[in-house]
Amino acid sequence: MVKPPNLYAFADPEDLARNLRSFVLDAQNVAIERHEVFRVGVSGGSLPKVLAKALLQSKSSSPTDQVQFAKWRIFFADERAVPLDHEDSNYKLLKDELLDKIPEEMGKPTVFPIDVEYLDDTQEMADQYEKTLVKEFASRDSVKLPMFDLLLLGCGPDGHTCSLFPGSPLLRETDAWVLPIDNSPKPPPKRITISLPVATHGIKIAFVATGGGKKEIMRQIFDTEEGHSLPSGLVNSFGQDRVSWFTDSPAVDGVQFPSRRGSL
Numbered sequence: 001m002v003k004p005p006n007l008y009a010f011a012d013p014e015d016l017a018r019n020l021r022s023f024v025l026d027a028q029n030v031a032i033e034r035h036e037v038f039r040v041g042v043s044g045g046s047l048p049k050v051l052a053k054a055l056l057q058s059k060s061s062s063p064t065d066q067v068q069f070a071k072w073r074i075f076f077a078d079e080r081a082v083p084l085d086h087e088d089s090n091y092k093l094l095k096d097e098l099l100d101k102i103p104e105e106m107g108k109p110t111v112f113p114i115d116v117e118y119l120d121d122t123q124e125m126a127d128q129y130e131k132t133l134v135k136e137f138a139s140r141d142s143v144k145l146p147m148f149d150l151l152l153l154g155c156g157p158d159g160h161t162c163s164l165f166p167g168s169p170l171l172r173e174t175d176a177w178v179l180p181i182d183n184s185p186k187p188p189p190k191r192i193t194i195s196l197p198v199a200t201h202g203i204k205i206a207f208v209a210t211g212g213g214k215k216e217i218m219r220q221i222f223d224t225e226e227g228h229s230l231p232s233g234l235v236n237s238f239g240q241d242r243v244s245w246f247t248d249s250p251a252v253d254g255v256q257f258p259s260r261r262g263s264l
């Protein structure tokens, strides 16, 4: 039976951040209970800022509401082939928005950036990053796909997610875990990205898409047949109810697909 993704629409950024926090911490607590660490894949775009708002907000005394950053292992769902201190780097974005703002008492996550030795060779960069994932998620022979505890993704106005763009032949990849891109329609052109099978294999997959600029693509993804073949729509189709969308009212304005408002 097909189980549809969850679409949540929140009234304001505070409400979204509060609910995203409890979603992420649920995933964190389950993961730590299961295998002592929390393996997360993150994208760039507006996500790191929203994530920081969710995770760095006021502390509570409840044991289930503690961010255990020391147990976080953070990977990049996609990354641009630029130095780590470059304005276009997703690593730099995450560092500036979140990592550098984590107070010492909250612990330090382990972060896995790209190897900048391979900036001129995106295939090699992708292969090296795949090796990083293989090391983390056990050997390639025994594990068909890496299973992130949580993937935190964005959705572009054309329906792309990670660096998987509409119509790209990369969407048909069934073997590699990490793929090179040399002609991304969104600059910069050179990137690496996790493949669609990896993006849809997360235990939990969360999209964050806010603002009126997203309403047309949200309508397409959720309310039209063609939308199902857009990269973000494919994540919905394969990930089913493991996928949750964190949006605001402007982003779902006119979307027919049932959204839940207020709280999870």
Ligand SMILES: O=C(O)[C@H](O)[C@@H](O)[C@H](O)[C@H](O)COP(=O)(O)O
Residues within 6 Å of the ligand: 043, 044, 045, 046, 047, 078, 079, 080, 090, 153, 154, 155, 156, 157, 160, 161, 162, 163, 186, 208
């Ligand atoms: O490196 C990238 O370009 C991003 O990972 C990209 O996939 C992003 O997540 C979407 O474009 C949504 O971006 P916004 O959240 O800024 O709309």
